[in-house]
Structure formats: C-alpha cells, structure tokens
Amino acid sequence: MPEPTVVPPAPKVTLWTPFVHAVFRAIWIAGLVSNVGTWMQNVAGVWLVTALTASATLVALMQTATSLPAFLLSMPGGVLADLVDRRRLLLFTQGFMAVVAMGLGVLTLSGGISAYGVLGFTFLLGMGAALNLPIWQSIVTELVPRPAVPSAITLNGVSNNIARAIGPAIGGVIIAYYSPGWVFLLNGVSFLGTWAVIYFWKRQPLATNGPAENFIGALRAGMRYVQYSPAIYGVLARTFAFSFGASAMWALTSVVVKSLNLSAGHYGATLSWLGAGAVTGAVLMGRAGSRLSFNQRVLLGVLAFVGTNLALALVSQIQVLYAVMFVSGIAWLLVMTSFSTTVQLSVPKWVQARVISVYMLVFQAGLSVGSLVWGELADHLSLRTSLLAAAGWMLASTLLAFPFPMRSAEGLNLDPAEHWPAPETEGPIDPDDGPVLVMIEYQVAPANWAAFHLAAEQLTRLRLRDGALRAGVFADVAVPTRISEFFYVATWGEHQRQHHRFTREDQVVEACVRRFHQGPEEPRVTHFLAFPNTSNVEVATPIPTLESQR
Incomplete structure (x- = not known):
C-alpha cells in the first residue's frame, strides 16, 4: 500500500517575506x-516660496497646491488604473513628475522662477501624485502572493516613514549649502529611477472579460460597489473618524512646540521621532501582528491617539513629547496599514483601484476637515481646549467598532466564479442595447419563506453591487410557492460584465438562496431585452387614448 503524500506546510509569512520577490524588492527600493x-521637494518648495515673497497666504497655499489635486484626481486616477494597463500609467505618471520637477529645478537655478511659478509646478506635481497613488497601491497584490499582502503594505508604510524622517534633513542641508534648485533636480532624478524600474517590470496583464467599460460607467460602477459593500463603507466610516481626530496632531504639533518656546529644530525632531516610531511599529507588527486582529489593531491605535492628543494638551517637557510622538508613530502605522490592507483584500481586481481611490479621498477629507476644525477651535477657544476636544472625539470614535467591526479579509476567494452560462440568443446583441431584465424563478415551500427572504436580501445586494439598477423578489399571487428574483441592468454589455464580476465568495450567497428551491429542475433563468425603441427610463410611458389620436 503506497504511503500517503505529505504536503509540506506553507512557509510562515513574516514582515520580510515580500522582499523574497525580486520585482517587489526593486520597486520598494525605487x-x-x-x-x-x-519630502526633500516639500521642504525646498516651502522654503523657496518663503524666500520669494513676504505673503503668508502664498506660503500657506503651498499645502493647498499639494493636497487639492488629490481631491480632484484621486477617483479619476483609480478609474484609469482599472481600465488601462497599470504599468503604462505608472510610466506616464513617473515620467510626468520627473519632467515637472526638473523643469522647476532648471528655472530655479536660472533665477527665472517666482512664487506663483513654484505654486504652479507644485500643483502639477500634486496632479501626478494624485494619479499615481491609486495605481501604486493597487499593484501590491500583483507583486506578492495574497498571504504576503499585509506585510507588503506595512513595508510601503515603512518606506514613507523612513523618507519622512530623513528627507527633510537632507533637503535642508542641500538648501543651506547650495540651492533649492538642486533639490528639485534630485527629486526629478529619483522619479527617473522609479521609471526605469517600472520599465523593466514584465507585468502580466490582467485578463479582461466582457465588453470594455467607458470612463463614466466605470466611475459609477466603482461608487456603486462601495455603496453596496458593507465591509468597505464600514472601513471608510472608521477611516474618516480616525483621520479627523488624528489630524489634530498633524495640524497643531508645531503650535505646541512654539507654545513651549522651542525652536524649529525641536519641531523637526518631533517628526523624526514620529517616523522612528512608525518604523518600530512595522517591526513589532512583523513579530506579534498575527496575534491581533485588524479590529484590535485599530482599537489600540485609536486609544493611543486619545493619549497623543491628551499629551499634546498637557505635556510641558520636550523629552516627554518625543516619547509621545514615538508611540504615536507606532499607532499611526498600526491603524493605517490595517485600513489599507482590509480595503485591498476585500475587493476583486476589476474594481480594486477605484475602491482604493475612494478610501484615499475619505482619508484626505478627514485630515483636511479635521485640521480646519481643530485649528479654528484653537484660535477661538484655546490650544488646550482644541486638543482635549480631539481626544474626546477619538475616544467616542471607538464606539464605531460595534456597528462597523473590522473583519479579516485574508481568507476571501475573490477570483471570478465564471459559472453562469452564456444566455441563449437568436443572434448577436449590441452591448449598448438595453435595458435588460433578468428573471430567476424558484419554487419555495411556505415554511421556508422567512429564511429564503433573508438569504435573497444578501443576493439582491450583490446584484446591485455588481451593476443592477434595481433588484428584488416577487411572489406569484396565483401560485405563492413560485417566487421570482429579478434584477434590472442598463445595457446588455453591463450584464455581460456582471457575469465576470461574480466571485467565488459570492457563490456561497447564491448557493444559500438556491438550496431553498424545490423541484426536479434548476431555477429557471430568463433574459428580457427592452423592446425596440424603448428608452432606458424609470418613468412609465402613457398609453395613447382615442382623444389624443384625433
């Protein structure tokens, strides 16, 4: 009798596992x-505007020029990342930002730049970054296996925090001894380095099934997916609550340092301690992260930021403030990687970049609105009152864990199910024809109606999430055991895309509905296409009367 084959256990995933994959390693370094x-560019840009003008408004507009493009372009960037080859888009965005940064450097060194010119170039760089970020985040799932995705996202967070810790210092040295123009040129070279790495990446294009989406349709599909995905809008609600409260630290730490009669060097040191804490947090997560769920990580991080805001309000010694910022860096990485990982692992590839762009938009909105609110409170009441209010907000936000728990998404199978047979038609149908009505007829015993209704509600949500304009369940008044599920789709092409959007995970919900069906045959599926010249509207067309025809 042959001995059974022993399958060796999969190697344990650690923080450093993603570095085993050469492409991820090269892209991470770049x-x-x-x-x-x-970060060097940010310091040099603000310093140059400060040197070129005495207007505080123009200096403040540098932050607007950096962040405004994210509000305008992050969602379009997400749509493009799902519709167009991501490698080509990255080559475009990296090349665009390289040209802009080098152009600013050349003009600065030649003395031909003004404060308004710096603002304009900064806005262009912000446009490139806004288009680039959804693509950059969405390629993580292509570079490493699914079990290593959380570690890869953590390492990307480490990269940004290392840069935050050393970039401003390097930029400051170059500005002091040479010129901001050289900083801009070096930033342009750094984009060219990333461009070269992406150029040599032999990306496997994702398989596309069904008719291609247009831009507006794809944008609507992304918003609809978020609307009907409780796991996603739960993360978005908690992301906004966290970024709104945590923005007090980002907005008011410099004011706290100034109120203690300390120098700008001390403020820079607090940011360095924050970055060091984030890097330490990544190492701690690599060793003990598997013991904590995403929900526990977020709760710990939020509670830590309650302490951060309290400490900023009450602490008067800079050494204690450094320790607080170090812990805040750990908490920041803990929370943000948990949010980002949950979002990326909870959505299929066809809509991944669009959902990431919505997540980024909500995060930026929380930071921007929160900074404004806490700043206004500090101006009209007091700095301490504002920070105490932010601590109270963070404490109250822990209650969101009850209606919006963070559930693990690592075990989800989001591969396309591809189990629906192609509809039988007499001839080819134009993808733009529609609307389309799909009817699925079940036979359900009265004793199972309540349970069937609950299961059908979940399936209805999936229909709406994947493209249906309307969906529901009706019972035949003449034969109550005959229950029909329907969903209404705008076009034939959109319904074809539905066939490829339904995932293996969704099949479980569909199976729960179908197990209530009784009878020798499978539930009957019928497709109806709008009668010729019927417009795709929700309002009934009046039937002409004899009087109207005279």
Whole structure:
C-alpha cells in the first residue's frame, strides 16, 4: 500500500517575506528613493516660496497646491488604473513628475522662477501624485502572493516613514549649502529611477472579460460597489473618524512646540521621532501582528491617539513629547496599514483601484476637515481646549467598532466564479442595447419563506453591487410557492460584465438562496431585452387614448 503524500506546510509569512520577490524588492527600493526626494521637494518648495515673497497666504497655499489635486484626481486616477494597463500609467505618471520637477529645478537655478511659478509646478506635481497613488497601491497584490499582502503594505508604510524622517534633513542641508534648485533636480532624478524600474517590470496583464467599460460607467460602477459593500463603507466610516481626530496632531504639533518656546529644530525632531516610531511599529507588527486582529489593531491605535492628543494638551517637557510622538508613530502605522490592507483584500481586481481611490479621498477629507476644525477651535477657544476636544472625539470614535467591526479579509476567494452560462440568443446583441431584465424563478415551500427572504436580501445586494439598477423578489399571487428574483441592468454589455464580476465568495450567497428551491429542475433563468425603441427610463410611458389620436 503506497504511503500517503505529505504536503509540506506553507512557509510562515513574516514582515520580510515580500522582499523574497525580486520585482517587489526593486520597486520598494525605487519607491523609497522617490519618497525621500518628495519630502526633500516639500521642504525646498516651502522654503523657496518663503524666500520669494513676504505673503503668508502664498506660503500657506503651498499645502493647498499639494493636497487639492488629490481631491480632484484621486477617483479619476483609480478609474484609469482599472481600465488601462497599470504599468503604462505608472510610466506616464513617473515620467510626468520627473519632467515637472526638473523643469522647476532648471528655472530655479536660472533665477527665472517666482512664487506663483513654484505654486504652479507644485500643483502639477500634486496632479501626478494624485494619479499615481491609486495605481501604486493597487499593484501590491500583483507583486506578492495574497498571504504576503499585509506585510507588503506595512513595508510601503515603512518606506514613507523612513523618507519622512530623513528627507527633510537632507533637503535642508542641500538648501543651506547650495540651492533649492538642486533639490528639485534630485527629486526629478529619483522619479527617473522609479521609471526605469517600472520599465523593466514584465507585468502580466490582467485578463479582461466582457465588453470594455467607458470612463463614466466605470466611475459609477466603482461608487456603486462601495455603496453596496458593507465591509468597505464600514472601513471608510472608521477611516474618516480616525483621520479627523488624528489630524489634530498633524495640524497643531508645531503650535505646541512654539507654545513651549522651542525652536524649529525641536519641531523637526518631533517628526523624526514620529517616523522612528512608525518604523518600530512595522517591526513589532512583523513579530506579534498575527496575534491581533485588524479590529484590535485599530482599537489600540485609536486609544493611543486619545493619549497623543491628551499629551499634546498637557505635556510641558520636550523629552516627554518625543516619547509621545514615538508611540504615536507606532499607532499611526498600526491603524493605517490595517485600513489599507482590509480595503485591498476585500475587493476583486476589476474594481480594486477605484475602491482604493475612494478610501484615499475619505482619508484626505478627514485630515483636511479635521485640521480646519481643530485649528479654528484653537484660535477661538484655546490650544488646550482644541486638543482635549480631539481626544474626546477619538475616544467616542471607538464606539464605531460595534456597528462597523473590522473583519479579516485574508481568507476571501475573490477570483471570478465564471459559472453562469452564456444566455441563449437568436443572434448577436449590441452591448449598448438595453435595458435588460433578468428573471430567476424558484419554487419555495411556505415554511421556508422567512429564511429564503433573508438569504435573497444578501443576493439582491450583490446584484446591485455588481451593476443592477434595481433588484428584488416577487411572489406569484396565483401560485405563492413560485417566487421570482429579478434584477434590472442598463445595457446588455453591463450584464455581460456582471457575469465576470461574480466571485467565488459570492457563490456561497447564491448557493444559500438556491438550496431553498424545490423541484426536479434548476431555477429557471430568463433574459428580457427592452423592446425596440424603448428608452432606458424609470418613468412609465402613457398609453395613447382615442382623444389624443384625433
């Protein structure tokens, strides 16, 4: 009798596992260099505007020029990342930012730049970054196996925090001894380095099934997916609550340092301690992260930021503040990697970049609105009152863990099910024809109606999430055991895309509904296409009367 084959256990995933994959390793190193260049650029840009003008408004507009493009372009960037080859888009965005940064450097060194010119170039760089970031985040799942995705996302966070710790210092040295123009040129070179790594990446194109989506349709599909995905809008609600409260630290730490009669060097040191804490947090997560669920990580991080805001309000010694910022860096990485990992692992590839762009938009909105609110409170009441209010907000936000728990998404199978047979038609149908009505007829015993209704509600949500404009369940008044599920789709092409959007995970929900069906045959599926010249509207067309025809 042959001995059974013993399958060796899969190797344990650690923080460093993603570095085993050569492409991820190369892109991570290039990204680190580029992040350092970006933080150098930020320091040099603000310093140059300060030197060129006495207007505080123009200096403040540098932050607007950096962040505004994210509000305008992050969602379009996500749509493009799902519709167009991501490698080509990255080559475009990295090349665009390289040209802009080098152009600013040349003009600065030649003395032909003004404060308004710096603002304009900064806005262009922000446009490139806004288009680049959804693509950059969404390729993580292509570079490493699914079990290593959380570690890869953590390492990307480490890259940004290392750059935050050393980039401003390097930029400051170059500015002091040479010129901001050289910083801009070096930043441009860093983008070219990333461009070269992406160029040599032999990316396997994702398989595309069904008719191609247009831009507006794809944008609507992404918003609809978020609307009907409780796991996603739960993460978005908690992301906004966290970024809104945590923005007090980012907005008011410099004011706290100034109120203690300390120098700008002390403020820079607090940011360095914050970055060091984030890097330490990544190491701690690599060793003990598997013991904590994403929900526990977020709760710990939020509670840590309650302490951060309290300490900023009450602490008067800089050494204690350094320790607080170190712990805050750990908490920041803990929370943000948990949010980002949950989002990326909870959505299939066809809509991944679009959902990431919505997540980024919500995060930026929380930071921006929160900074404004806490700043206004500090101006009209007091700095301490504002920080105490932010601590109270963070404490109250822990209650969101009850309606919006963070569930693990690592075990989800989001591969396309591809189990629906192609509809039988007499001839080819134009993808733009529609609307389309799909009817699925079940035979359900009265004793199972309540349970069937609950299961059908889950399936209805999936229909709406994947493209249906309307969906529901009706019972035949003449034969109550005959229950029909329907969903209504705008076009034939959109329904074809539905066939390829349904995942293995969704099959479990569909199977729960179908197990209530009784009878020798499978549930009957019928497709109806709008009668010729019927417009795709929700309002009934009046039937002409004899009087109207005279």
